[in-house]
Amino acid sequence: MGVIRNFSLLLFVELAFWGCEEEPEDCAGVAGGDNICGCTDSKATNYDSTATFDDGNCNYEDIEPPSSIYRYPLDEYSIIQDFGNPSNDFNQKYHSAEDLYGTAGTPVYAVANGEISYSGTMGGYGWLITIDHPEDDVYSLYGHLSSKRDKVTEGEVQMGNIIAYIADDDEDGSGGEYPDWGPHLHFAIRQGSRYDYPENGDNRWMAGYTYVYPTEIGWLDPTDFIEGHSQ
Numbered sequence: 285m286g287v288i289r290n291f292s293l294l295l296f297v298e299l300a301f302w303g304c305e306e307e308p309e310d311c312a313g314v315a316g317g318d319n320i321c322g323c324t325d326s327k328a329t330n331y332d333s334t335a336t337f338d339d340g341n342c343n344y345e346d347i348e349p350p351s352s353i354y355r356y357p358l359d360e361y362s363i364i365q366d367f368g369n370p371s372n373d374f375n376q377k378y379h380s381a382e383d384l385y386g387t388a389g390t391p392v393y394a395v396a397n398g399e400i401s402y403s404g405t406m407g408g409y410g411w412l413i414t415i416d417h418p419e420d421d422v423y424s425l426y427g428h429l430s431s432k433r434d435k436v437t438e439g440e441v442q443m444g445n446i447i448a449y450i451a452d453d454d455e456d457g458s459g460g461e462y463p464d465w466g467p468h469l470h471f472a473i474r475q476g477s478r479y480d481y482p483e484n485g486d487n488r489w490m491a492g493y494t495y496v497y498p499t500e501i502g503w504l505d506p507t508d509f510i511e512g513h514s515q
């Protein structure tokens with residue numbers, strides 16, 4: 285009897301050990317586990333909602349980067365010359381921007397996060413600033429700014445930072461050459477970086493008026509763009 289009992293015990297231990305060793309590993313390497321391996325990041329294109337173990341193969345290539353939030357460059361937004369209008373002052377060329385009403389000294393805000401790509405005097409603009417917004421592949425342009433007041437001249441800016449102030453009549457670049465426009469902000473948004481465009485010609489990066497209709501060379505309707513990128 286003793287021999288049989290001992291044999292039974294041995295067989296039981298052997299079976300238990302054997303069973304444990306043969307328990308298959310799941311895809312996560314857990315013996316006897318039931319993980320489902322796949323991409324567990326809901327932001328990836330190949331996200332698998334049933335996966336319980338991340339296999340490290342998430343794919344993000346086809347995802348558009350989240351676009352930035354934009355605000356208007358002035359607190360009060362009233363358009364005195366619209367985008368795309370032909371101009372009597374400029375040989376019927378089209379306005380590549382919106383002219384926004386504002387008294388001299390009105391603060392002008394960065395419309396989104398970005399990097400100053402130009403800040404200096406420029407022809408008929410007085411002081412001019414451009415900000416590149418690489419996340420959205422556009423740049424914003426602000427003309428007729430005040431030279432004598434504070435202004436940001438370089439570096440990164442955040443949406444809502446004051447970058448400059450609207451110029452007085454005697455520093456807005458009109459220089460007596462054109463009828464007195466009165467203080468205002470010339471505000472434009474264009475596809476790409478300002479460095480993508482030449483210094484001269486109809487396609488120049490700072491053109492205020494263009495012979496071809498502005499949307500054909502990358503200028504965007506500022507109000508439409510901001511409304512499409514605001515919360």
Ligand SMILES: [Zn+2]
Binds near residue numbers: 379470492
């Ligand atoms: Zn203008």
